[in-house]
Amino acid sequence: MSVFRSVPTLPRAARFVLPALGLLACAAPAAAEDARLDEIAVAGEGAPGPVPASSGGPAASAGYVGGVSGIGGALRTVDSASADTISGAALNSRPVTRPGEVLESVPGLIVTQHSGEGKANQFFLRGFNLDHGTDIAIxxxxxxxxxxTNAHAQGYADINFxxxxLVAGVEFHKGPYFARDGDFASAGSxxxxxxxxxxxxxxxxSIGSFGYKRALTIASAPLGEGHLLVAGxxxxxxxxxxxxxxxxxxxxxxRYSQGTQLDGFSVTGMAYASRWTATNQxxxxxxxxxxxxxFGTLNPTDGGDASRFSLSGRWSGTxxxxxxxxxxxxxxxQMNLFNDFTYFLNDPANGDQFHQLDQRIxxxxEVAHIFQGDLFGRPMENEIGVQTRTDSIRVGLFNTTNRRFRSGILDDRIFESSGAFYFDNRVKWTDWLRTSIGFRADGYYADVVSDTPANSGKARDGIxxxxxxxxxxxxxDTELFVNYGGGFHSNDARGVTATVDPSSPLFNLQRSPFLVPSTGSEIGIRNASLPGLVTTVTLFQLDFASENLFQGDSGTTEPSRPTRRYGVEWTNRYAVTSWLSLEGDLTVTHARFTEFDPAGSRIPEAPTTIASAGVTFGEPLGWFGAMRFRYFGPRPLIEDNSVRSKPTALLNGRIGYNFDNGMSLALDVLNLTNARADQITYFYESRLPGEAAEGVADRHFHPVEPTAVRLTLAGRF
Structure with missing residues (x-):
């Protein structure tokens, strides 16, 4: 939620997590890392064909069938200690409450919700409250x-579609070290x-507690020289x-596709629509x-609807x-959100509900070319890429009562376009030394036409x-990784051109910079000396020049001070046998504002401690199952650390059976211990009927759902 910002502590959960070592579904042994550059360098000569995406871990899902991945994973970069890939099988082995939570397969990433199920998730990583996606590129x-330039939050990433x-695999990077990653990728991508x-x-x-019902069909068949895939x-x-x-x-x-990872193409259409009622914090x-x-609400008309339609194509050639x-x-x-976070603080008669409208096309x-060569007789490859994006946007903010229009605050049209060029040079100097040297150049342009003329204007920036x-x-069997790089996130274009508060035009605003730079570095060690076990320790640091954000909830810009985050990550993946794997992850972060302010130096909602552990077992036929533990540590809710959130520890489980006739049956138990915890907590002022006009500063929380069961029956044919 963009009105509020976000920090946390180490402790008791660590005693559960530190001994948990892990699943080899994502991490390749160090020797395989050493060979990666050579594999790419001879991609045009006998390169392997498509890899079954179901490889990489025990079968632990009733609904995952595996298949052939597209061309997206064919091109790779020199690794870092905190970059890796996750197979579709490993991702689907996790019992989750909502689709976005499967991304918690990325070590150290928390995916939660403070509103109705149709709204974008809230993300936390490496000492960041990433809001709905401000500094994690998805x-x-x-x-x-x-x-x-979203109506609710800059970088709003709705993953509910x-x-x-259908996921073949996930590639993740942490930190701004990768030339292909640009806007919103400072914390990771x-x-x-x-x-x-x-x-x-x-x-x-699937059927389950609290009215849960889900139906899914996926089918593919040969068509012409390729294949047609349909999912609903x-x-x-x-x-x-x-x-x-x-x-x-x-x-x-x-989707229609032809060819292989290195020589092929696909054309894909997607359609998604949802509507919901929200119980906000x-x-x-x-x-x-x-x-x-x-589990009650103070405004039963909060909620919204969302839709997404896309047409995309990919091509690769060797x-x-x-x-x-x-x-x-x-x-x-398109998105419509109706939210009421402060109740009667701003309007004692009609209430504070507002409508946020976002419509865009x-x-x-992207075009990229990787070409091979040599430097002083050493294997070398260069990657050159060009990326572009253009948004035509309408964003509106309106006062409402029970979803009925009362008055307008802003209704703006924005044209925003960007282009990027990147270059990356990768050389294998010896059997024990590889380097990657590159840069990325981004340019941005925006034209804002506001219904408040003083806030219209054009803006340009580059980095x-x-x-x-x-x-x-x-x-x-040990490798050392060192990475350094610069990144950025763009700010809402309205905050770059605005000069007056749209709700009170007599008040001037401080303009935001268009692009806010970040600088990151890390050093990590990855070890695979024990058969089946890959363990990684990473020390990281990330500085932001300013975390200024345009507040879509109020239509104004809220500047903040420069920040610094540093910390340590420990990740473990342990393939005990072909049918049993373990994992354990721990991230501890120190997050502070770097400029003095009497209010304090803590960054509200920035997590200090995130930890997880899990076990997965199963084979193609017979029993399968999984158990996942996730710890989201306490966080300061205001700058002086005098108010803190409580920790949240959740345990989810799954047990199932694969029959030899292609049928599968699985039972998920979510929040197995029935923990009375919070998904997320904020601290701010609100006003209930009868309270003083200035309101009351209070904790506002969204509770974790109680224990729920979900039964899934799947057939493969």
Missing amino acids: NVDGMPVNMR LIPE VRIDYLDTVEKNLALT EAQVYDGPWEVPDALRKVNGVV IPARAVSEGLIGR DDTGVTRASAYVIRQ LGGG VNPKLGLVLGPWF
Whole structure:
């Protein structure tokens, strides 16, 4: 939620996590890392064909069928200690409450929710409250998910259209060290690729607690010289809320593909629509005073609807010089949100509900070429890429009562366009030394036409960032990674051109910079000396010049001070046998403002400690299962650290059976211990009926759902 910002502590959960070592589903042994550059360098000569995406871990899902991945994973960069890939099988082995939570397979990433199920998730990583996606770049099948100059939050990344069973693999990077990553990628980036074909067709149905129902069908078949894949999904869910979520969601994917990872193409259409009622975060005093229950609401008309339609294409080709990759997309996306976070603080008579409208059409693409050569007789490859994106946007903010229009605050039209050029040089100097040296140049242009003329205007900005990587080893199955790079996130274009507060035009505003730079560095060690175990320790640091953000909830710009985050990550993946794997991750971060202010130096909502552990078992036939523990540590809620959130520890489980006739049955138990915890907590002022006009500063929390069960029956044919 963009009105509020976000920090946390180490402790008791660490005692559960530190001994947990892990799953080899994502991490390749150090020796395999050493060979990666050579594999790319000979991509045009006998390169391997498509890799089954179901490889990489025990089978632990009733609905995942595996298949052949597309071209997205064919091109790689020199690694860092905190970059890796996750197979679709590993991702689908996790019992989750909502689709976005599958991204918690990225070590150290928390995916939660403070509102109704149709709204974008809230993300936390490396000491960042990433809001709805401000500093984590998410890409699905070659298309950006983050929406810039969004009505609710800059970088708003609604991942609810994701169909986890279609995921071929996930590539993630942490830190701004990779030339291909640009806007919103300072804390990290996640690239998700869908399958081109499935090994077997799938029909799946799920039922569960609190009105949960889901149906999914995926099928592929040869067509001409390629394959046609079709997937359709429908879901309803009420949740434990006193006013039901009443989520209604439909989702579809159609893809035609030909060829292989290195020589092929695909054309994909996607369609998604949902509507819901939201129980947003509620003030703790309303519960303690008995005004509402823990799962109650103070405004039963909050909620919204969203839709997303896209057409995209990808192509790759190989010749004597190397590999060329190209992609293009066009997306039509719409969102309506009705929120009431402060109740009667601003308008004692009508209440504070507001409507945020976001309508946009965006298009863009990418062309990259990797060509091989040598430098002083050493294997070398160069990657050159060009990226572009253009958004035509309408954003509105309106005062409402029970979703009925009362008055307008702003209704703006924005044209925003960007282009980027990047270059990366990778050399294998010896068997124990590899380097990556590159840069990225981004240019931005925006034209804002506001219904408040003083806030109209044009803006331009650009930024150039270096990207450096060094890999030493392996020695004794151990590698050392050193990375450095610059990154940035764009600010809402309205905040760049605005001069007056749209709700009170007599007040001037401080303009935001268009592009806000960041600088990151890390050093990490990855060890694979024990058979099946890959363990990594990483020390990282990230500085932001300013975390200024345009506040879509109020239509104004809220500047903040420069920040610094540093910390340590420890990740473990342990393939005990072919049917049993373990994992354990721990991230501890120190996050502070770097300029003095009497208010304090803590960054509100910035997590200090994030930890997880899990076990997965199963084979293609017979029993399978998984257990996942996730710890989200306490966080300061205001700058002086005098108010802190409580920690949240959740345990989810799954048990199932694969029959030899292609049928599978699985039972998920979510929040297995029935923890009375919070998904997220904020601290701010709100006003209930009868309270003083200035309101009351209070904790506002969104509770974790109580224990829920979900039964899934799937058939493969």
